[in-house]
Amino acid sequence: xxxxxxxxRWRLKEPSIIPGFGLTLGFSLAYxxxxxxxxxxxxxxxxxxxxxxEFLSILTDERTLAALKISFGTALIAALINVVFGVLIxxxxxxxxxPGRRLIDAMVDLxxxxxxxxxxxxxxxxxxxxxxxxxxxxxxxxxxxxxxIGITIALIFIGLPFVVRTVQPVMEExxxxxxxxxxxxxxxxxxTVFKVLLPSLLPAIMTGFALAFARGxxxxxxxxFIAGNIPYVSEIAPLLIVIRLEExxxxxxxxxxxxxLVISFAxxxxxxxxxxxxxxxxxxx
Amino acid sequence: xxxxxxxxxxxEFARFPALNDVSLDIRSGELIALLGPSGSGKTTLLRLIAxxxxxxxxxxxxxxxxxxxxxxxxxxxxxxxxxYALFRHMTVAENIAFGLNVRPSSTRPPKNEIRKRVxxxxxxxxxxxxxxxxxxxxxxxxxQRVALARAMAIEPRVLLLDEPFGxxxxxxxxxLRKWLREFHDRTxxxxxxxxxxxxxxxxxxxxVVVMSQGKIEQVGSADxxxxxxxxxxxxxxxxxASELPVRVENGEVWLDDRTxxxxxxxxxxxxxxLFFRPHDIEFLSGCGGCFDGVVVGSRRLAGAxxxxxxxxxxxxxxxxxxxxxxxxxxxxxxxxRPKHWQLFPRSx
Ligand SMILES: Nc1ncnc2c1ncn2[C@@H]1O[C@H](COP(=O)(O)OP(=O)(O)OP(=O)(O)O)[C@@H](O)[C@H]1O
Ligand SMILES: [Mg+2]
Numbered sequence: 124x125x126x127x128x129x130x131x132r133w134r135l136k137e138p139s140i141i142p143g144f145g146l147t148l149g150f151s152l153a154y155x156x157x158x159x160x161x162x163x164x165x166x167x168x169x170x171x172x173x174x175x176x177e178f179l180s181i182l183t184d185e186r187t188l189a190a191l192k193i194s195f196g197t198a199l200i201a202a203l204i205n206v207v208f209g210v211l212i213x214x215x216x217x218x219x220x221x222p223g224r225r226l227i228d229a230m231v232d233l234x235x236x237x238x239x240x241x242x243x244x245x246x247x248x249x250x251x252x253x254x255x256x257x258x259x260x261x262x263x264x265x266x267x268x269x270x271x272i273g274i275t276i277a278l279i280f281i282g283l284p285f286v287v288r289t290v291q292p293v294m295e296e297x298x299x300x301x302x303x304x305x306x307x308x309x310x311x312x313x314x315t316v317f318k319v320l321l322p323s324l325l326p327a328i329m330t331g332f333a334l335a336f337a338r339g340x341x342x343x344x345x346x347x348f349i350a351g352n353i354p355y356v357s358e359i360a361p362l363l364i365v366i367r368l369e370e371x372x373x374x375x376x377x378x379x380x381x382x383x384l385v386i387s388f389a390x391x392x393x394x395x396x397x398x399x400x401x402x403x404x405x406x407x408x
Numbered sequence: 409x410x411x412x413x414x415x416x417x418x419x420e421f422a423r424f425p426a427l428n429d430v431s432l433d434i435r436s437g438e439l440i441a442l443l444g445p446s447g448s449g450k451t452t453l454l455r456l457i458a459x460x461x462x463x464x465x466x467x468x469x470x471x472x473x474x475x476x477x478x479x480x481x482x483x484x485x486x487x488x489x490x491x492y493a494l495f496r497h498m499t500v501a502e503n504i505a506f507g508l509n510v511r512p513s514s515t516r517p518p519k520n521e522i523r524k525r526v527x528x529x530x531x532x533x534x535x536x537x538x539x540x541x542x543x544x545x546x547x548x549x550x551x552q553r554v555a556l557a558r559a560m561a562i563e564p565r566v567l568l569l570d571e572p573f574g575x576x577x578x579x580x581x582x583x584l585r586k587w588l589r590e591f592h593d594r595t596x597x598x599x600x601x602x603x604x605x606x607x608x609x610x611x612x613x614x615x616v617v618v619m620s621q622g623k624i625e626q627v628g629s630a631d632x633x634x635x636x637x638x639x640x641x642x643x644x645x646x647x648x649a650s651e652l653p654v655r656v657e658n659g660e661v662w663l664d665d666r667t668x669x670x671x672x673x674x675x676x677x678x679x680x681x682l683f684f685r686p687h688d689i690e691f692l693s694g695c696g697g698c699f700d701g702v703v704v705g706s707r708r709l710a711g712a713x714x715x716x717x718x719x720x721x722x723x724x725x726x727x728x729x730x731x732x733x734x735x736x737x738x739x740x741x742x743x744x745r746p747k748h749w750q751l752f753p754r755s756x
Binding site: 298300301303304305306307308309310311314318319322323325404 | 458460479480481484485486487489491493494495496497498506507510511542558559561562
């Protein structure tokens with residue numbers, strides 16, 4: 124089996140000595156096709172029933188543009204914030220032993236486990252102008268719920284475990300000796316962290332970022348409650364799709380979906396390229 | 409250059425003494441080997457010298473100055489880790505330049521100076537042309553040399569190497585061993601290296617420190633530790649050892665009820681262990697006073713044949729080496745006497 128795959132010119136990696144490559148690859152492709160590609164193809168097929176000008180007019184519709192901007196913008200900011208604090212949480216969990224560490228470790232997974240609607244309702248209750256947290260900001264005329272800030276907070280909540288769970292195992296594997304080597308070479312703590320540790324975590328951080336971002340763009344359940352869904356202000360693209368569907372405007376819905384798909388796909392592709400480049404260089408990623 | 413003194417150092421891990429009251433003088437410019445079986449405390453001692461760990465008791469002095477309160481960074485040592493610990497997101501050149509680049513701007517050499525220094529170091533470790541590679545694009549031996557060049561770049565006062573050739577194959581080991589000796593002679597750094605390979609220690613080091621169970625058994629030149637081992641442990645650990653339970657009586661060595669023709673002048677009377685090297689014996693024909701053995705096994709070594717002999721009516725077994733063309737067959741009789749030997753008192 125390996126000999127036949129070795130002779131195919133399009134293979135990207137050396138086949139391993141473990142037999143069954145052909146079988147597992149075939150199965151994986153069929154499975155991915157069934158689960159992911161066919162629904163996506165259906166989506167694009169549906170969208171292609173639109174003429175180019177119709178498609179363009181939906182795309183350039185101001186409400187669509189605003190919704191896309193809000194979705195991608197809040198997801199981006201939330202993912203960036205998650206990268207900073209997610210890595211910090213990883214650091215604390217990996218490097219320090221303190222009472223309650225396991226509890227905090229388990230808590231990180233809560234956003235995975237909680238039904239998103241529950242999270243959304245809880246968050247909007249907290250951040251509403253009269254909510255526990257929202258009330259603190261009302262005197263300063265800062266509104267959190269029903270604005271993009273609220274959406275961002277919901278997406279931070281949802282995205283955190285993606286960053287922590289991708290970075291944590293890689294951080295655990297960092298060899299203590301690498302840090303000690305940096306110290307013997309005269310690097311202080313700060314330099315060790317910023318010149319040695321973080322750069323070696325970069326590929327994992329980027330993966331975590333990509334996952335949190337992708338999740339944020341598509342997130343619906345936890346966002347709709349806190350967003351207030353005011354068109355042009357706090358209406359996210361997934362919600363707009365639902366609205367179009369409820370209007371029986373299937374073409375409009377699929378057009379927005381297709382655009383989101385293309386943008387998300389492009390971003391994932393870019394991140395994957397960065398990763399494969401880093402893997403080629405550092406042998407990990 | 410710098411001499412290092414380890415003075416009555418004890419290191420405990422959760423009350424387990426990994427090092428027990430160890431003292432050692434390392435002379436300036438010396439190449440010294442820490443040799444001992446696994447778990448004997450070699451790495452622990454090296455890490456204490458580096459300041460990566462702190463001793464539970466005792467002091468470490470650098471050039472007569474107590475280093476206890478000096479951080480790792482201040483000690484200015486070069487440390488080469490057993491598994492290299494290279495920065496894998498940096499190129500070879502960046503790895504080597506790291507120690508210079510992290511200096512505060514007041515003492516950091518200018519950029520082109522650093523580049524020149526890196527080029528020199530690469531030249532020195534025979535890796536010119538590989539500066540743009542990443543560690544995972546190098547062979548084990550090349551990584552080893554990058555680690556060494558990286559440690560050398562900061563011009564350390566003392567170079568510490570933890571099993572520098574541990575992960576390499578025999579041939580590369582030999583090459584690097586020779587290279588390290590030349591390198592040391594050229595640069596004259598005080599160098600301490602850890603190994604559990606006795607051949608490596610004997611061949612390479614000016615002095616060998618033999619360690620066992622957290623203690624130093626003996627410190628001496630290769631000749632000292634090989635020819636005059638200070639304890640049964642050292643005799644067994646360095647080189648081959650054959651060993652017989654004997655008795656010293658009236659200045660003579662006795663095996664059971666026979667004298668074996670060895671004069672034990674000055675040795676303590678009573679039960680002793682006789683140690684000798686399997687290859688360091690003479691054969692005799694007829695046995696007035698010697699060992700009288702029966703061949704019970706034979707193995708081919710590289711340049712000789714090793715015979716297993718039974719002595720004293722199959723009570724004891726020893727090994728001796730004979731030339732490859734020696735006619736000894738199984739069950740045949742061999743009479744021999746060690747040319748050099750050593751006696752250690754044994755509790756009866
Ligand atoms: N961090 C630690 N915690 C507890 N025990 C330790 C620690 N480091 C070393 N030890 C113990 O101290 C003893 C000496 O260890 P050390 O690493 O110095 O041995 P070594 O001579 O370097 O052995 P090897 O040749 O296997 O590397 C061992 O028994 C080891 O189990
Ligand atoms: Mg060790």
